[in-house]
Amino acid sequence: MPIIAVLGTLDTKGAEHAFIAEAIRARGHEALLIHVGCLEEPSITPDVPVEEVAAASGEDWKGIFAKKDRGESVALMARASAAYVARLAEQEKIHGIISLGGGGGTAIATAAMRALPVGFPKLMVTTLASGNTAPYVGTKDIVMMPAIVDVSGINRISRTIFENAAGAICGMVEEAAARLARPAEDRPLIVASMFGNTTACVDKAKTLLEQSGYEVLVFHATGTGGRTLESLVESGMVAGVLDITTTEWADELAGGILSAGPTRLEAAGRADVSAVVTPGCLDMVNFGEPHTVPAKYAGRTFYHHNPQVTLMRTNADECAELGRILAEKVNAYTAPVSVLLPKKAISIISAEGKPFYDPAADEALFSSIKKHLRAGIPLMEFELEINDPAFAAACATALLENIAAHHAP
């Protein structure tokens, strides 16, 4: 029987979560009441007390609670809840999650939900659904239901919302259970990273991979794109990663606007997924209009992609550092992975005669990758530009071989 986590601040919103739990049980599912509020005693008896959740943080939670600082306590419980429910889900002890909250409750519960894989049913009933949801939803499939009125008591309106919410999470969990009971119906999936400057390469490799029976989903390396790619890799629904465009690390390093954060390139390692990685577009850092470029970069090489997009060429120092980062991230991969270097150009505009042509910077990048990459990871060098069909074909072939090797007995 599916078990649905009903997680919330049961000190201030106990009756409301109990109502949801009861509605879930009335539909024939089990509810697991998890208390994540740290202000007062819960108003109902939870199945999981706040102390058990807090301990999952691995931090000095008693010391943090003792400070009675609301912001600090909420942040701690967000981290703790994420660790706690991720473990429950991994152990298949929960099959869905629902929460009701205002500001603090939404911060805690959505942090927990963001720690769960895509496809795992997650529903947040919140007063914050109509507004900027990005900090709460992130790149996950967190379903946001507007609470309409404060989560404070059961009345004609909140009852209606809560009943609909219980129906929604139960329906999602029922569909998810049915899906797990069926054999997979779709072609195995490959995710790819792309920029305008690597489109020809990705398009060509995509065609070849599709001809081999794969479905290829392409993500633009805009920060959000890279984060979503990583999030899907972690969900376990992906057979391989065609990471042609790792440029988001240049933005992360130099303060550009399209960073995907410091965990970019980590998901394939954590999820044991086969991959191909290239230093595509590590020649460029993205800024907005020219006046938005930090003053410290005066004198650097820029390319005005359009009035709203100003690209800065990474220099040799940055390239050496980017090479080290890329290699060290890839060193943590557990499934077969290959690193392919297109030595004639890592983007359209870094080719000879183009505005970002800088052989010294490229050499710093390539030699740093070589220096830091651990033994056992194939490093393949090509005297080609990244968008050369032969390079694209090499990437596709390497990925197919890595996927095959990973599943070989």
Added chain:
Amino acid sequence: MPIIAVLGTLDTKGAEHAFIAEAIRARGHEALLIHVGCLEEPSITPDVPVEEVAAASGEDWKGIFAKKDRGESVALMARASAAYVARLAEQEKIHGIISLGGGGGTAIATAAMRALPVGFPKLMVTTLASGNTAPYVGTKDIVMMPAIVDVSGINRISRTIFENAAGAICGMVEEAAARLARPAEDRPLIVASMFGNTTACVDKAKTLLEQSGYEVLVFHATGTGGRTLESLVESGMVAGVLDITTTEWADELAGGILSAGPTRLEAAGRADVSAVVTPGCLDMVNFGEPHTVPAKYAGRTFYHHNPQVTLMRTNADECAELGRILAEKVNAYTAPVSVLLPKKAISIISAEGKPFYDPAADEALFSSIKKHLRAGIPLMEFELEINDPAFAAACATALLENIAAHHAP
């Protein structure tokens, strides 16, 4: 058997909506495929063609389509879809609605959903769920589910999301059907509008109404608060409106930052709900920090509520206009309504000796209300300040009488 509207741009996203419809039918419900795309022929056969939806706009839809302007066509279909599904829901021909969309599809479908009452199940699977959802969700209970990948084909990830979505809308519709089959379990509901400057009045009236067996939900007159109040009144879940704080009209008229739009004070009329209306806080227009006040208001009377909130006293001309607007809105009410005037002060700070004391402006307001209010609507004048317990009691009593009269045989 419940019928779920599956509404979308079936020219570009036909297969995806057909997938949802099939999943709904597999759960034993009916699906009604509504085509709202106007670019090309639908890729599947809809139950409702785009022409039938477009005609519901009452506009020259053929002329607008002929211009081939995407923005104009999307805006037209948003208006048309709203009119079309509102009628279907009113006729009880649909019991839930779901849609999948990117930018255009989300704009059209959520416009349709915003035209449906709170409690009516509505689910939007969209690429825009993680970001500013306010333009799409508004004050309604539109459930937003992140699409994670583009709504473009059925693959391992989109299938997972779509299956969860079908489960969610079916579960919501099942709960809603069960609710309609049960007798109402809650105390009848009154919604009230409040500002800091009318808190004592609303609190006192709330207590009295609760003692008479009602539940009172209070909304702060912040624009969003007034819109939500109106939205709930329209949903048919409300027995009475205690509109003590109509101040949002001052912001609408003078360009303040807390306007609830030009339809504030219309819902009670449209939904035939009993009400009490007072000109509470029509002495004040809300601006942000002092430098944000428009230059044209130099020389007016201001009150610095706090560093972020600057209040401007409405003058006699504005008050006369506000009186006319209030009266004309109330003239359209169909259920019993009373207008109560607290002649000594319409806020804390407009009382004698306080910064917004201005008897001439108050008199312009009161006499304009008197002049424009239609015969048959009781206008009750009190030589009291708005927060006087006796005025609060008079408001509560009038509302109870109006509710009783409305339901009398």
